[in-house]
Amino acid sequence: MTESPLALIAEVTHRCPLHCVYCSNPLQMVSSAAELTTEEWENVFQQSAKLGVLHLHLTGGEPLAREDLTRLVKSAHGCGLYTNLITSGIGLSEQRWEELVRAGLDHIQLSFQDSREAAANWIAGTRGHAKKLEVAAIIRHSRVAFTINMVVHRQNVDHLDEMIALAESLQPQRLEIAHTQYYGWAWENVDQLLPTREQVVESLKTIAAAQKRLEGKIRIDAVVPDYYARFPKACMGGWGRRQLLIDPKGTALPCHAAAVIPGLRFENIRDQTIGWIWRESDSFQKFRGESWMPEPCGSCERRTEDFGGCRCQAFMIAGDAAATDPVCSLAPMHSLVEQKLAEVNSRAAAVDDQMPVASPVEQSQFRMYRAQPK
Amino acid sequence: MSDLEDSSQPRLAAGCRWVGEGENRTLVYPEGALRLQETARAILDRCDGQHTFDQIVHELAVAYNASDPSKIRQDAVAFLERLRQKRLVDF
Numbered sequence: 001m002t003e004s005p006l007a008l009i010a011e012v013t014h015r016c017p018l019h020c021v022y023c024s025n026p027l028q029m030v031s032s033a034a035e036l037t038t039e040e041w042e043n044v045f046q047q048s049a050k051l052g053v054l055h056l057h058l059t060g061g062e063p064l065a066r067e068d069l070t071r072l073v074k075s076a077h078g079c080g081l082y083t084n085l086i087t088s089g090i091g092l093s094e095q096r097w098e099e100l101v102r103a104g105l106d107h108i109q110l111s112f113q114d115s116r117e118a119a120a121n122w123i124a125g126t127r128g129h130a131k132k133l134e135v136a137a138i139i140r141h142s143r144v145a146f147t148i149n150m151v152v153h154r155q156n157v158d159h160l161d162e163m164i165a166l167a168e169s170l171q172p173q174r175l176e177i178a179h180t181q182y183y184g185w186a187w188e189n190v191d192q193l194l195p196t197r198e199q200v201v202e203s204l205k206t207i208a209a210a211q212k213r214l215e216g217k218i219r220i221d222a223v224v225p226d227y228y229a230r231f232p233k234a235c236m237g238g239w240g241r242r243q244l245l246i247d248p249k250g251t252a253l254p255c256h257a258a259a260v261i262p263g264l265r266f267e268n269i270r271d272q273t274i275g276w277i278w279r280e281s282d283s284f285q286k287f288r289g290e291s292w293m294p295e296p297c298g299s300c301e302r303r304t305e306d307f308g309g310c311r312c313q314a315f316m317i318a319g320d321a322a323a324t325d326p327v328c329s330l331a332p333m334h335s336l337v338e339q340k341l342a343e344v345n346s347r348a349a350a351v352d353d354q355m356p357v358a359s360p361v362e363q364s365q366f367r368m369y370r371a372q373p374k
Numbered sequence: 375m376s377d378l379e380d381s382s383q384p385r386l387a388a389g390c391r392w393v394g395e396g397e398n399r400t401l402v403y404p405e406g407a408l409r410l411q412e413t414a415r416a417i418l419d420r421c422d423g424q425h426t427f428d429q430i431v432h433e434l435a436v437a438y439n440a441s442d443p444s445k446i447r448q449d450a451v452a453f454l455e456r457l458r459q460k461r462l463v464d465f
């Protein structure tokens with residue numbers, strides 16, 4: 001029997017006042033006119049809670065761009081869902097925050113692009129850094145769990161210690177240090193964002209030291225880039241196994257990047273129930289379990305831990321969604337990743353020589369995410 | 375950071391709460407959830423910021439008719455310390 005989903009990721013909008021170069025949103029964004037209505041989302045929450053979902057992650061884009069956000073939180077809370085808001089903080093006034101708390105919000109995850117204002121604003125393509133600091137001060141005095149999310153990549157990881165110090169001063173309970181994951185816009189910009197091996201090793205040392213120093217005060221969780229690991233990450237805890245994502249127009253996906261995989265038809269919650277989509281739809285069954293696995297995954301003892309890695313990564317790097325994730329050192333296509341890493345490591349060394357690490361590289365080197373959905 | 379003392383008044387950390395009813399009650403927190411055994415639930419139910427740790431141990435010893443309260447105390451200390459490390463309980 002198929003286990004029930006535990007978490008729902010609700011991408012309530014693709015609209016966002018920020019334009020981060022590492023954004024994992026799809027290149028084709030959903031316009032606001034096509035977004036699900038308040039009632040449709042409420043229905044999604046009810047169905048999900050009945051299926052056994054515990055966590056609801058409200059994300060986007062920027063969820064605060066939806067004027068009905070407070071009502072959505074209230075409905076979700078009413079269904080018994082544990083509600084988490086993943087936000088840039090832009091659009092959060094003190095009054096709106098109080099409304100959200102009263103509506104039953106359980107957790108807020110506030111993202112920072114850097115500790116240095118100019119660099120942060122540059123990465124986000126918006127002057128938002130100062131506003132985020134204000135927002136952090138508003139949040140910290142409530143009984144809502146507070147996580148700060150620091151997104152790291154080649155352009156900022158060298159001053160990770162400064163970023164941790166900033167987070168510490170904002171007094172969250174939890175700090176997530178997330179190495180960029182290469183999907184969507186981040187994948188477009190991977191050559192500028194992927195850190196060097198040396199940077200990754202250093203960052204892990206910095207993180208370990210901070211974890212020790214802040215133990216019992218701030219819990220630090222780190223997401224490392226699996227390009228440098230021996231084995232891939234267990235993407236989404238396995239395809240169609242723990243989590244489902246619903247995009248702004250109601251398409252149900254096993255993960256946020258799954259739409260890049262050709263030949264899969266993803267169902268819409270306007271046409272089907274979530275229970276049916278989860279249990280029966282082709283797209284959710286396609287890479288569920290082990291029957292789809294190629295060798296070496298099929299006979300590898302790690303298959304119950306990483307589920308063969310990420311399907312989208314396999315498609316993006318190797319052109320085959322059913323291949324062993326090329327990030328895995330045992331994958332037949334692993335040389336593609338090694339090649340990419342070799343490129344990045346040699347070029348980064350050359351570029352960094354002329355570039356002060358604090359200032360972001362020339363805009364022209366990025367294929368920017370500066371577009372907005374209409 | 376202070377140690378757990380008899381006079382400590384542990385409570386669930388912000389953003390950590392129960393979801394579900396009875397046997398199925400699950401402790402849910404920012405990035406995860408815990409299904410707990412009955413005794414663990416009994417300890418956490420008393421972590422309301424009012425009960426002192428000493429009171430919690432006494433109540434448990436009575437509720438479970440324990441012949442050896444010091445064992446309960448030991449287990450409760452270990453359990454609450456572990457949850458504090460995960461930032462699920464404050465004291």
Ligand code: SF4
Pocket residue numbers: 016017018019020022023024025060061062088
């Ligand atoms: S990564 Fe940046 S641009 Fe993308 S949704 Fe988040 S805040 Fe907006």
Ligand code: SF4
Pocket residue numbers: 231232296297298300301302303304306307308309324325328329330331
């Ligand atoms: S071979 Fe497959 S199952 Fe084994 S570690 Fe690599 S990706 Fe995971």
